[in-house]
Amino acid sequence: MSPAVFQTALYASLSLCVLGLVWRVSAWFRVRIGPDARAVTPSRRVAAAFRGAASALFSRSLFRVLDAFFLDVLLVRRLYTNEKLRWFGHLLILVGFMLLLLMHALAPVVTAKLFQGYQATLDPYLFLRNVFGVMVLFGVALLLFGRRLRQTCLPQTRLAQTRRPIDAAFVALLAIVLVAGFLLEAQKIASPRAFYRMAEQFIGSTGAEKLKPLRAVWASEFGVAFGDLVQPIDPGLVEEGRKLHGDACAFCHTKPASAFVSFSIARLLAPVADLLDRGRADTWLLYLHVFACFLGLASLPFTRFFHAVANPVSLLVNAVAPKREFSLAGRASRRALALDACVRCGICDTHCSVAPLARYLGNPGLLPSHKLVATGALASGRLLRSGQENAALRAAEGAFLCTDCGRCTSDCPVGLDLEDLWEAGRGDLGAVSLPAPAQWVQARPALAWAEALEPGAAPHTFSDADASFAPLSADRRSFSRCVQCQTCTNVCPVVAHSNDTEHGIDLTPQKVMNLLRLGLRDLTLGSRMVWDCATCYQCQENCPEGIRVADIMCELRALAVRRLGSVRVRREQS
Amino acid sequence: MKYALFLGCKIASQLPAYAASTRAVLGHLGVTLVDLEFNCCGYPARDVSRDAFVVAAARNLALAERAGLDVLTPCACCFGTLRHAIRFIDEDAELRTRVTQALAAEGLAWSGKTEVGQLLQVLARVIGIDALAAAVNAPRTGLRVAAQYGCHSLRPSNVARFDNPMAPTVFETLIGATGATAVDWPRRLDCCGDPLHEANTPLSESMTRAKIADALESGAEVLCTACPHCQLRFDAVQAGTSAPVIRTLIYTQLLGQALGLPAKSLGL
Numbered sequence: 001m002s003p004a005v006f007q008t009a010l011y012a013s014l015s016l017c018v019l020g021l022v023w024r025v026s027a028w029f030r031v032r033i034g035p036d037a038r039a040v041t042p043s044r045r046v047a048a049a050f051r052g053a054a055s056a057l058f059s060r061s062l063f064r065v066l067d068a069f070f071l072d073v074l075l076v077r078r079l080y081t082n083e084k085l086r087w088f089g090h091l092l093i094l095v096g097f098m099l100l101l102l103m104h105a106l107a108p109v110v111t112a113k114l115f116q117g118y119q120a121t122l123d124p125y126l127f128l129r130n131v132f133g134v135m136v137l138f139g140v141a142l143l144l145f146g147r148r149l150r151q152t153c154l155p156q157t158r159l160a161q162t163r164r165p166i167d168a169a170f171v172a173l174l175a176i177v178l179v180a181g182f183l184l185e186a187q188k189i190a191s192p193r194a195f196y197r198m199a200e201q202f203i204g205s206t207g208a209e210k211l212k213p214l215r216a217v218w219a220s221e222f223g224v225a226f227g228d229l230v231q232p233i234d235p236g237l238v239e240e241g242r243k244l245h246g247d248a249c250a251f252c253h254t255k256p257a258s259a260f261v262s263f264s265i266a267r268l269l270a271p272v273a274d275l276l277d278r279g280r281a282d283t284w285l286l287y288l289h290v291f292a293c294f295l296g297l298a299s300l301p302f303t304r305f306f307h308a309v310a311n312p313v314s315l316l317v318n319a320v321a322p323k324r325e326f327s328l329a330g331r332a333s334r335r336a337l338a339l340d341a342c343v344r345c346g347i348c349d350t351h352c353s354v355a356p357l358a359r360y361l362g363n364p365g366l367l368p369s370h371k372l373v374a375t376g377a378l379a380s381g382r383l384l385r386s387g388q389e390n391a392a393l394r395a396a397e398g399a400f401l402c403t404d405c406g407r408c409t410s411d412c413p414v415g416l417d418l419e420d421l422w423e424a425g426r427g428d429l430g431a432v433s434l435p436a437p438a439q440w441v442q443a444r445p446a447l448a449w450a451e452a453l454e455p456g457a458a459p460h461t462f463s464d465a466d467a468s469f470a471p472l473s474a475d476r477r478s479f480s481r482c483v484q485c486q487t488c489t490n491v492c493p494v495v496a497h498s499n500d501t502e503h504g505i506d507l508t509p510q511k512v513m514n515l516l517r518l519g520l521r522d523l524t525l526g527s528r529m530v531w532d533c534a535t536c537y538q539c540q541e542n543c544p545e546g547i548r549v550a551d552i553m554c555e556l557r558a559l560a561v562r563r564l565g566s567v568r569v570r571r572e573q574s
Numbered sequence: 575m576k577y578a579l580f581l582g583c584k585i586a587s588q589l590p591a592y593a594a595s596t597r598a599v600l601g602h603l604g605v606t607l608v609d610l611e612f613n614c615c616g617y618p619a620r621d622v623s624r625d626a627f628v629v630a631a632a633r634n635l636a637l638a639e640r641a642g643l644d645v646l647t648p649c650a651c652c653f654g655t656l657r658h659a660i661r662f663i664d665e666d667a668e669l670r671t672r673v674t675q676a677l678a679a680e681g682l683a684w685s686g687k688t689e690v691g692q693l694l695q696v697l698a699r700v701i702g703i704d705a706l707a708a709a710v711n712a713p714r715t716g717l718r719v720a721a722q723y724g725c726h727s728l729r730p731s732n733v734a735r736f737d738n739p740m741a742p743t744v745f746e747t748l749i750g751a752t753g754a755t756a757v758d759w760p761r762r763l764d765c766c767g768d769p770l771h772e773a774n775t776p777l778s779e780s781m782t783r784a785k786i787a788d789a790l791e792s793g794a795e796v797l798c799t800a801c802p803h804c805q806l807r808f809d810a811v812q813a814g815t816s817a818p819v820i821r822t823l824i825y826t827q828l829l830g831q832a833l834g835l836p837a838k839s840l841g842l
Contacts, residue, residue: 353583353614356633360626360676361619401622403614405583419587437621438773470624471666493765497780504777532774534781535620536765537729541739550730557621 001286013294020301021309028336033379034424035431037332048329056320068319072415073312079413082347089142096135104129105293119252127258129185133178134261140175150350163344170303176292184285186265189256190225193277202248213241214249221255223263225270310340311414318415335424338416339376344369348408348418354401365391365398368408368418374398375425384432393565396434399426437561438531440568446506449526449560452567469562470555472548473521479552481545482513488539488549494532505529509539509549516552525560533557575700577646577691578638579607580656582615584802585649591841592802595826596648596693598839602830603701603709607646610637615652616659624662628669629676631659636677636684644689646696648826650801653692654726657733660690692727694800694825695736698744706751712834713753719828720759720794720820721745722785722808724801728763739763748825749798752832759792761785768807782811790820800825 029045032038056065071077076094079087103111103125111125112118118125188194195218200206203214216237218224256263269276276282300306314337326334348368349355358366365374374395377383383392399422408418429435441449472478488509489495498504507515507529515524524530530553539549585592600607616630634656638645647653663670663686677683697706723745731739742763746756767781786808789797797820799805805824812819830840 351611354618354630356613356630357616357619357626359679360629361623397622401618403583403618404587405614406587436772442773493781494770494777497777497784499780500776502776503774528774532770532777534725534765534767534769536725536769538725538765541729541731548730554620555624558623561622 001283001290006290009291009294013298016298017300020298021306024301024306024340025309027340028333031336031339031376031379032332033335033339033375033421033428034332035427036328037335037424040329040332045329045333048327049333052317052320052330061320064319065316068315069312072315072319076413078315078415082411082413083146085146086143086345089139089146092135092139092142094139096132096139100129100132100136103132121253121256123254123258126254126256127260130182130259130261133182136174137178140171150346164304166299166302167304170296170299170305173292173296173299177289177296180285180289180292182262182265184282184289185259185262186269187273187276187281187285189223189259189262189266190269190273191277191282192224192226192273194282195224195226198249203244213237214244215241217241217245218249222253223256223266223270225266225273227274304342304344306340307343307414310337311343313337314341314414314416331420334417335421336379338418338421339372339379341414341416342369342372343414345413347411347413351407351411353403353405353407357401358398361397363394363397365394366401367398371395371398371402371422371425372418375421375428378425378428378432392434396429399429400436437557437565441526441560441564442528442531444526446523446525446527449564449567450520450522453522453525453563470559472552473516473555473559476517479513479516479547482510482517482547483545484510484514485544486510487542487544488513488547491538491542493536493538494529494534505532509533509553512553512556513547513549521556521559522563524556525564529553530556530560575604576606576608576643577696578610578612578641578643580612580615580634580638580645580647580649580652580690582647582649582652582802584651584806588806589802589824592648592805592824592826593841595824595830595840595842598835599826599830599833602833602835603705605696605701608641608643610641610643612637615647615649615655617651617655620655625669625672627655628659628662629673631656632663632673632684633677633682635660635688635690636682638688639684640682644691646691646693648693648800649803650692650724650727651803653690654734656690657735660686661733692734692736692800694727694744694748697829698748703747703751706748706829710751710753710832712832714828714832715753717754717796718757718794719749719754719796719798719823720757720789720792721749721762722766722797722799722801722804723763724799724804725763725765727800745798745800745825749828752828754796754828754832757789757792757794759789759794761788766801766804766807767811768803771807771810778807779811782807783815783817786812786820787817790818794820796820796828797822798825798828799823 029042029049056062074094076087076090079090104120107118107120120126120129195215196206196211199211199214203211205211215224215226215229216233218241219226219229220233220238256266300308314334317334317337321330346369352358352367354366358364364370374383374391378392378395382388383395402422404419404422406419409416412418426436430439433440486508489511492509494505495508505528507524507527509529512524512527512529515521533550533553535550535554537550540547540551543549579596581593581596597607612634614630615634616627619627619630635645645656647656663673674683691700723742726734727736728734728739728742731737736742737744749756761784764785765781766785767778770778770781786797797808799808799822805822808820808822812822827840827842831837831842
């Protein structure tokens with residue numbers, strides 16, 4: 001590969017990477033999540049970040065930061081406490097990749113400067129390169145295997161995780177880099193062409209007679225696959241070749257058997273070594289290896305593997321101060337940072353309290369990993385584009401069914417303050433007319449809702465489609481015994497505390513029962529009585545006819561969410 | 575004696591003192607508590623889909639059954655939801671089929687064996703008032719305490735099967751066992767207002783304040799709760815008010831004090 005091509009590609013990919021990083025990092029100060037975040041300008045957020053960093057570096061919290069750097073960032077402590085297998089895989093990749101980067105990719109500026117006489121073809125570098133490569137490949141395999149295992153063993157995670165093609169492509173690139181690297185090394189070991197090229201350069205001869213003893217050494221001990229060599233090799237010839245080898249080759253070459261992977265591949269490639277030489281396999285494998293690296297470098301900031309940058313930052317920021325101690329400017333930036341630091345590992349999803357609800361309702365929008373993506377999409381406005389109405393409603397359902405149990409936050413291997421993010425996200429949803437059901441239903445009077453339901457909707461029949469969904473309210477036997485005695489109303493604390501018209505209820509429980517008896521269920525769906533019912537069960541306990549008043553109220557709310565929800569989308573679309 | 579401890583979302587995240595004092599007190603009394611990875615009891619889904627709420631509740635019961643344990647919950651609302659789910663499954667064969675299918679999808683099953691006990695019930699009926707009284711070594715003599723039952727422990731009584739819904743005595747008896755005096759207060763069975771605090775804040779606060787005023791008027795020094803929702807609601811409303819406030823205590827904290835347990839272990 002000509003240096004010009006290499007350098008051009010290197011600098012092009014490096015500048016793309018840097019530009020991408022700048023863009024992504026700037027988002028930590030630009031993206032606004034949560035109504036309170038709108039009050040802080042990006043410049044104030046940048047200033048707060050610098051102040052925080054400075055105060056952390058010049059105070060005792062520096063020790064906490066150092067502790068976090070070694071244990072959380074380098075050794076991935078939080079993942080260790082959660083999932084040992086995944087921790088091991090991740091550590092293999094992290095260590096293997098970093099060492100490959102330093103020892104191999106940056107050899108001219110790192111290894112060669114630190115260790116005199118560095119040659120890529122000498123031990124221990126030959127051996128270590130293979131070890132590191134195997135570590136990365138094994139780590140990737142472990143993570144993929146672990147993911148498959150979780151999907152089959154834990155149906156809790158069976159709801160699709162959010163994945164993007166670009167992330168899968170990045171993993172493929174990483175695999176290409178490693179496999180091409182091993183193949184390239186193997187091809188070079190087995191290549192007679194490389195042997196002759198080196199012989200000409202360092203011995204100055206390609207004469208068959210002169211090189212015969214050296215060929216014997218390199219064929220028997222260095223794995224070169226000469227197609228024209230007479231087998232078995234004469235041990236005397238090998239002995240003879242050792243001197244020349246010692247004079248001309250041994251400075252830069254140790255036996256490649258220590259490159260245990262590449263050497264094994266070289267053995268396999270031996271029968272086709274000549275063919276590969278003729279096809280210039282060394283050239284295109286090198287291009288493949290190097291350009292896959294460059295492509296990976298350039299695309300890194302745009303994939304989820306940007307977490308390699310965002311994660312350490314997030315972990316170090318956590319170390320500076322406990323979660324809730326941040327200023328508003330600090331919290332606003334941490335929320336935006338959380339969007340990038342999330343690795344979509346799905347550990348939160350497996351422990352999520354409402355995961356069974358997500359599965360039963362068929363709405364993955366309830367799961368933390370999806371909520372995080374939706375929160376980002378809402379902040380960037382993507383969730384509000386036309387065509388996204390259903391996605392937005394599902395995200396809202398997810399946001400408001402969250403029980404704030406905090407397991408996602410405590411189990412997050414990156415230590416993200418997800419609870420703060422969910423709270424901010426709910427605020428943002430409220431600001432774009434997607435508040436909790438109690439809010440959007442009560443924003444309009446019951447009568448308006450009833451009129452907005454299907455035009456000409458007849459009073460519900462007693463065998464309606466909602467029977468399986470709201471069985472009590474659809475079955476006349478459950479309320480027909482009501483004698484309108486008003487006991488329910490008299491014991492209802494909500495009725496008792498409805499002292500003003502603004503916050504008081506419109507119907508009483510007994511009137512709700514009466515509307516059901518009259519077949520006017522739609523009139524109750526948006527009523528304040530139904531939505532302000534505290535489910536204290538006084539009505540049900542005290543009803544002389546044993547009517548399950550509070551249970552029916554719950555059903556009517558569920559029915560309202562479904563029926564009024566569809567009217568709401570239609571209205572907003574028109 | 576061994577139970578699967580069902581803390582629910584609220585205690586785990588917002589009221590660690592209730593979890594700590596429950597563990598401390600029950601541990602002291604020789605009850606083993608096992609932590610299973612339960613999910614949400616299902617309560618928040620009642621307003622979205624009855625089926626989903628019942629499936630979520632049944633999954634918890636199935637987890638306990640798989641571990642061969644009965645459930646003990648310190649949360650009145652989780653208790654009510656789990657008991658409701660059992661009732662809905664019992665009375666609706668089609669629902670039972672849907673629930674069975676949903677559980678089978680992840681290799682779980684619930685045959686109906688799991689019992690769900692509310693903390694006060696277990697203390698009063700399983701461990702027993704006499705055993706409690708015998709274990710008390712630092713009686714809270716003279717302390718006047720108002721018992722806040724929590725709606726979902728009591729009602730509907732045919733679902734909860736907790737105590738007489740009109741004139742319950744369990745909580746007062748338990749308070750008596752600590753050496754304290756249970757005061758009679760007219761609003762003791764009323765709702766604390768918590769379910770409405772987001773949907774209708776003024777109405778919710780009106781309900782909470784009425785209870786606090788009533789407890790004070792009845793001469794109580796302490797408002798004693800057995801549900802995280804009640805406890806957190808009282809504390810939240812009292813936090814930002816100039817009106818007279820009453821000290822709140824979770825029952826396990828009161829009992830823990832009477833048992834002579836260190837304040838720190840009770841989250842005090």
